[in-house]
Amino acid sequence: MHSDQQEEQKPVKLEFIEDYSEKPVKMEFIEDYSENRSDPDQEPLRVKLEDTEEQIGLTVEIKKSEELDEAEEQHRVKTEEKYLSCSQTGSKLVLRSAIKNFTCSQSGKSFPYKQSLKGHMKVHSEEKPHTCDQCGKSFTIKYLLNRHMKVHTGEKPHTCDQCGKSFAIKYLLNRHMKVHTREKPHKCDQCGKSLSRKEYLNDHMKIHTGEKPHTCDQCGKSFTLKYLLNRHMKVHTREKPHKCDQCGKSLSRKEYLNDHMKIHTGEKPHTCDQCGKSFSRREYLKDHMKFHTGENPHKCDHCGKNFTGKRDLKFHMKSHTGEKPHTCDQCGKSFTLKHLLNRHIKIHTGQKPYKCDQCEKSFIYKQRLKHHMEVHSGEKPHTCDQCGKSFALKHLLNRHKKIHTGEKPHKCDQCGKSFIMKSKLTYHMKIHTGEKPHTCDQCGKSYTLKGGLKEHMTIHTGEKPHTCDQCGKSFALEFLLKRHKKIHTVERPHKCDQCGKSFTIKSKLMYHMKIHTGEKPHTCDQCGKSYTLKGGLKDHMKVHTGEKPYTCDQCGKSFRFISSFKVHLRFHSGEKPFNCNQCGKKFILASSLKKHMNVHSKEKPHMCSLCGKGFSGVNGLKLHQKRHSSVKNYVCYVCGKNYFTEAVLKQHQKRCCTQEENP
Missing domain, CATH: 3.30.160.60 (Classic Zinc Finger)
Structure with missing residues (x-):
């Protein structure tokens, strides 16, 4: 009796194919909603009917009979009732010409069996009576629970004979095989795109219809698929269940964890066949290939700019909308992307996790460390084809090329001045606003840029970490040392095209050019005297005010200008930094050395x-x-x-x- 009950509970999966003379119809009943179904991988019993009569509908009955004779165990067909017997199970299938549909009153979906409808109704009621005893996840039907248990056991009995990949369920293997065969039987009738699975086609069609039925109840964002909504909800809950066992980082999705693990393994399986560059993810390679093809399919409908990737376009659109949803809770600065906010937070925490193993210098961003390493290697692979100057990074070369083209795309809307780089324009705008947010806590002086404050602080600390290896002179900033070294090398790369005079730094050449043009835009409002530079006017104003802020602590003498003050200090210290390379004589001032050199050259100009x-x-x-x-x-x-x-x-x-x- 017990064996009979087991026999009655054994599920059968059926697939019917009807071949009519005019229009073949395939009817598949591959899955049923039987709660007693135990093997989700069981192959369906396939029955093919060839009949010239038109059938309106089929009702399937499964009969068990132990008394079937050998003749009945073979396939037999009656005229009124069509019997099909299975020689393996002894089951008798009775096919009748009748319509028997069970329709869901909520969704309108129809089912051939009452039991199937019953199982479907659990979707609406959200009833999930079958619970996993290991993780607590619940399911509507038992067979889904059985299939889920393989996640915990790790059982993957179905293996691909081409790549060796294994699967817990056979239909997943069958689906996977289409990757090798590249079979894509489902074609979109609007754009012609082909897809491997029908559900992919259904999802794809929503792109054309614009249908987004699944809406987030917290932010109102809508999605085409429910799983995308579920994935999105983790943004609000901040749920990150997938943790890296090497560095402890947690991620919201398993695929993000898989991608993250490649950082530790260094795995980059996707290689470009044109330049040899490798990528950790296939979509990165796909985006990269567009650089070779020159394809920019994603166009901004505001400014007409094209982008290789949809994500780049989406990010660009925020420049038009001005949307910056991610705000720093410490300084109030806002960002368009969350990862930019996370990167910014490190400024407040002082966190610099990326350290150079050669000079111990640390960086906030990995990319900065990568750029810094090229300083040690000295490698400058990117060369300008016009002047021959080389650069460590391609974007520096692109920026440099604008000098030759004269391109200055970033224009000030107040004074019309143009700049090569956006950062220069941002800095320039603070001149108009008068904004100086960075203030010295010792003397109260303010600066527009943080770098300016940092440079100023060296005056108070007296710190001069950058020392010249030829004369021993020290400087507070590295660029001052580089500029100073040109004195020893006599390198003067910046030449005036009118008189031929050369200069060590570009700013001095620009100042010199105003001698030829006679331009003196900065005028004193008290005496009418004009100056080529704003700094010259600023220094001149001290004549009217009588201000001499720089006082020598040894003799008490005061000076208007810091340059004069520094020169004066050399008389007390005896420092003579300017050496004659012919006789070794030393001088306090560069001008004195210059005059002295005429003694050796016998030149009397x-x-x-x-x-x-x-x-x-x-x-x-x-x-x-x-x-x-x-x-x-x-x-x-x-x-x-x-x-x-x-x-x-x-x-x-x-x-x-x-x-x-x-x-």
């Missing part, structure tokens, strides 16, 4: 217009000209004697007048 005598320096010429005019401006206050120069007067006072005053 400064000629007297009256007698033709030449002088190596302009001061010597001025002194000589006073002899022609007999002008003696320097008078001794003791004896009243006149002299041409202050130096000769001082010598006179030391020798004569001092002795007369102090007999």
Whole structure:
């Protein structure tokens, strides 16, 4: 009796194919909703009917009979009732011409069996009576629970004979085989795209219809598929159930974890057949291939700009909408993408996880470390085809090329000034707004950029970590050291195209060019004197105010300009940083060295217009000209004697007048 009950509970899967003379119809009943179904991988019993009569519908009855004779165990067909017997199970199938549909009152879906409808109704009632005892997940029917249990056991009995991949369920293997055969039988009648599975085609059709029936109840965002909505909900719940066992990082989706693991393994299985570059994900390779083909299929309908990937277009669209949904809770700065916010947060935490193994320098971003490593390697593979200058990174070369083309796409909407880089425009805009958010906590001075404050702080700390290996002079900033080194190499790459004069840095050439143009846009509102540079006017204003902020702590002398103050300090310290490379003589000032070099070259470029005598320096010429005019401006206050120069007067006072005053 017990064996009979088991026999009655054994499920049978049926697939019917009817061949009519005009239009073949295939009817498949592959899955039923029997709660007692135990083997989800069981192959269906396939029955093919060939009949010339038109059949409106088929009702299937399964009969069990132990009394079937050998004749009945073979396939037999009656005229009124069509019997099909299975020789393996002894089951008798009675096919009748009748319509018997069981329709769901909620969704309108029809089923051939009442039991199937009963199982379907659990979808609407959300009844899930079958619960996994290991993870607590519930299912509507028992066979789904049985299939789920293979996740815990790790059982994957169905193996692909081509690539060796294994699957828990046979239909997954059958579906996988289409990857090898590249079979895509389901074709979209609107765009012609072919897909391997019918459900993929159904999902794809929603792109054309624009249907998004699944809506998030928290943010209102809609999705074409329910699983996409479920995946999206993890953004609100911040659920990250998939954890990396190597670094402890948690991720919201399993595929993200799989991709993340490739960072640890270094696996990049997808290789470009044109340039050899490898990628961890196939879609990255697919996007990369568009660089070779020049394909930019995604076009912005606002500005007409094209992009290789849909994600790039989506990100670009935020520049038009101004949408920045991700806000820093510490400083209030907003970002278009969440990963940009996460990267920004590291500025507040001071976290610099990427460390150089050669110089111990640390970086917030991995890409910065990668760029930094090229400093040690010295590799500069990207070369400008116009001037031959090389760069470590391609984007630096692209930026450099704009110098040759004169392209300045970023324009200020207030004064019309244009810039090569967007960051330069952003910095420039602060001139108009007067914004100086970075303030020194010691003296209260403010700066528009954080880098400016950082440079300023070295004045208070006295820190000068960058030292010249030729003369030992130290500098607070690296760019100042680089500029200084040009003194030793006599490198002057920036040349004036009008007079041929060369300069060590570009800014000095730009300043020099204003001599030829005569441009002096900065005018003093008190005396009307004009200057080529804003800094010149700023320094000049100290003449009117009498301001001398730089005071020597040794002699008490004050100076208007920091440059004069620094030169003055050398007289106390005895520092002479400018060396003659021919005789070794040292000088406090660069101008003194320059004049001295004329001694070695015997060059006397400064000629007297009256007698033709030449002088190596302009001061010597001025002194000589006073002899022609007999002008003696320097008078001794003791004896009243006149002299041409202050130096000769001082010598006179030391020798004569001092002795007369102090007999």
